[in-house]
């Protein structure tokens with residue numbers, strides 16, 4: 011018999027003995043009509059437990075915040091101008107919340123403990139007080155108004171029109187990957203529509219191959235952004251809802267089939283700077299999907315690279331336009347391209 | 362309060378109880394046979410118990426789903442062979458299948474929100490308490506009330522059947538957003554599973570409407586003499602307003618579901634447009650997925666208050682009874698509940714800030730949302746002065762009520778982050794939202810349910826539940842719920858997305874795997890602790906100590922009925938009501954409570970108190986008395 015078996019055997023034995031002892035105690039107490047806990051006062055125990063729970067809880071919260079602080083990328087050190095504004099607001103709201111939760115929970119648990127029933131105590135008949143009632147109507151109303159003031163103006167700016175000099179990029183979602191499109195040299199996107207999609211010929215974004223504006227469009231699987239320049243995203247989906255999320259940049263917007271949505275941000279830190287700052291050589295910004303979209307929803311990941319304007323231009327110039335790739339794959343045969351289109355090509359205007 | 366000697370309740374009294382019990386049964390048989398008595402009963406008390414038992418069964422299922430997917434979240438790389446035994450092809454090699462993970466999440470949400478916390482909670486306590494506390498012999502229509510239960514039952518059955526079909530149950534989340542929910546090509550659960558979900562929900566809505574109409578009518582028309590609206594216990598106010606919300610909002614879910622059924626079966630395009638999936642272009646043109654979201658949340662937001670208000674009503678009653686004090690700000694409580702009821706209809710789009718709807722709408726809904734936070738805050742704050750200078754009896758219902766208030770505050774406060782559209786951009790669909798609503802809705806309402814059961818168990822079954830097991834159950838549940846849901850705030854602040862099969866696919870989410878493990882352990886402890894409750898509940902139904910007539914010394918009418926009230930509730934006349942229900946520890950009164958049904962001239966005063974002098978009205982306690990009260 012090896013040690014493992016012996017140990018397991020001993021463990022089982024201990025459990026059995028423990029069980030028997032408990033049963034024995036229970037039967038003895040029951041038969042002799044002894045209540046071993048009769049002297050425990052539930053009022054004091056429960057009251058003290060509430061206070062204890064609260065004190066330990068607050069300490070645990072502080073500890074966890076310290077340990078995980080660096081990982082809470084969503085609420086500090088945003089890397090877009092919009093995000094920094096949101097972060098500021100987050101912590102102002104947090105300050106209010108901590109105050110409220112601390113005061114109210116402390117009073118709740120403290121009163122529960124302090125006014126626990128004792129022999130001879132009589133409760134104080136105190137059914138209402140309009141002044142107090144007014145106090146906690148007006149104060150929350152004012153505080154909320156202030157927070158909202160902040161919120162409305164930030165929301166308005168973030169959702170407002172993007173600056174004229176924005177870089178335009180399209181994010182396309184489908185089950186289960188993201189594809190990006192850059193407008194190319196002419197700075198204009200060619201027409202796309204689901205009715206032109208043909209995965210067999212790699213036209214999975216649905217380019218209208220006759221539209222000349224699309225001929226220099228770049229299609230990529232990595233998202234490159236220039237630092238310090240506003241970037242305007244147009245977000246689309248061809249099947250179900252997705253949600254384009256750039257956590258570090260505080261961007262999130264649903265991709266809705268049949269409708270293009272928009273969001274713009276101004277990145278403030280390059281990937282290289284982040285790597286140096288965090289000391290993580292393999293650090294990458296990531297694009298995720300945060301609207302339930304099917305079985306591989308959790309895995310719709312793309313790497314996002316933020317770089318200087320020169321690096322960005324350089325990267326763009328290295329990409330082959332989609333149209334060229336398409337011709338290489340489909341043998342440059344425009345007949346194929348034509349065949350890829352549905353018969354009645356009624357060009358519907360894009361929104 | 363009389364101390365219980367649970368362990369030693371002697372064998373002789375035990376036999377007496379049995380004899381009495383048998384006798385009671387004998388009596389009952391004069392009124393009808395087993396089927397009309399217990400199955401197709403029109404007695405609101407029996408229907409309440411039917412809702413309760415069904416709700417508990419659904420809760421066990423719903424919680425089990427979550428425990429299974431918690432395993433996956435904490436140990437994404439570990440194989441659990443028993444899962445394969447249990448789920449077969451949904452867990453090949455002991456690893457949960459990703460689309461079945463989503464199915465479990467969906468079923469967990471659906472079961473808990475609709476079957477447990479809506480029907481289980483309102484169904485049980487509205488049914489049980491409305492006639493008893495307003496002084497009525499039964500609901501306005503016992504028959505419709507019975508139908509309400511059986512529609513609910515059918516709805517549960519259909520939903521449970523959907524668990525066993527080969528394509529699996531609905532998997533698009535409890536909010537079933539199309540196109541995912543409309544297209545079987547998108548996820549297997551959107552095939553037959555989704556059809557069954559919609560059928561089940563249609564039945565559920567019928568049940569909810571028939572129930573609610575009854576509650577409203579009963580409260581409005583069948584109050585006993587003297588029971589004016591401003592003498593109603595807050596439980597009844599809460600149930601009444603909940604029913605109103607339900608009547609006005611559930612039909613909208615019905616139409617949302619109906620249009621989805623049309624899209625799925627008749628090929629209409631209400632919600633769908635320009636879709637290419639599974640290698641083919643679909644014919645849908647001109648619909649909008651966002652329309653569905655508007656319709657869904659028009660119910661969905663009021664729904665969260667449908668879930669919460671009854672729990673708050675129960676808490677108001679319980680906190681007052683066990684503090685031996687009137688509830689603080691009775692009128693403010695009613696006012697804020699009415700405010701919540703109205704406002705809850707105009708905040709729905711705060712769930713849709715980043716759905717692609719017009720951002721201008723976001724601004725409007727942000728304003729309304731923060732307005733609704735005010736009455737919510739008033740309610741939360743009013744519980745605290747109710748405890749102040751009370752004489753707090755730590756009974757199990759009281760513990761759960763205090764726990765509820767804590768959850769309500771801690772979970773509600775994060776609402777002001779989420780209600781701020783700009784802040785919602787990063788936080789939407791992360792664990793921050795999960796933390797928010799599991800604390801404020803899930804945990805708080807579950808505690809309302811527990812508080813209600815511990816409080817009214819003696820009236821339901823004529824027996825007491827074991828107090829000590831109640832304490833143990835409370836502490837395990839309270840602590841484990843906080844341990845499960847509080848850390849989710851941190852995950853949300855790290856950007857960890859909801860509905861993710863695993864968070865190891867992303868660099869910035871990976872670090873939170875430790876917290877996932879922690880949460881799963883806490884969840885299992887909390888889940889297992891519920892067996893303490895189940896044991897206590899079932900044991901006490903049969904063998905609990907016989908309850909005194911009014912075990913908590915409460916003022917409300919239900920305690921004036923016999924120990925085992927028959928259909929009709931009061932053997933003689935229905936009692937009349939002479940005052941509001943919260944005269945606890947009123948100065949000059951001998952006992953520390955003054956039931957609603959005691960006529961003014963039968964009130965017993967303290968020695969030396971001049972009965973001729975007017976009892977201070979609650980509006981007019983002398984200022985002096987308030988100020989000179991010493992601290993302790």
Ligand code: HEM
Nearest residue numbers: 665669711712734773776777779780789790794798801802
């Ligand atoms: C203080 C007032 C409250 C405010 C301002 C508020 C605000 C919000 C907001 C904005 C969301 C959407 C978050 C998102 O998906 O990004 C949300 C989600 C939610 N809230 Fe609240 N909330 C409040 C109180 C409550 C209460 C009292 C309940 C329940 C009784 C509740 C239940 C929920 C639920 C269930 C969700 C999540 C729905 C889902 O996405 O699955 N909230 N809340």
Ligand SMILES: [Cu+2]
Nearest residue numbers: 299301303307
């Ligand atoms: Cu997704």
Ligand SMILES: [Cu+2]
Nearest residue numbers: 662709711712
């Ligand atoms: Cu809401």
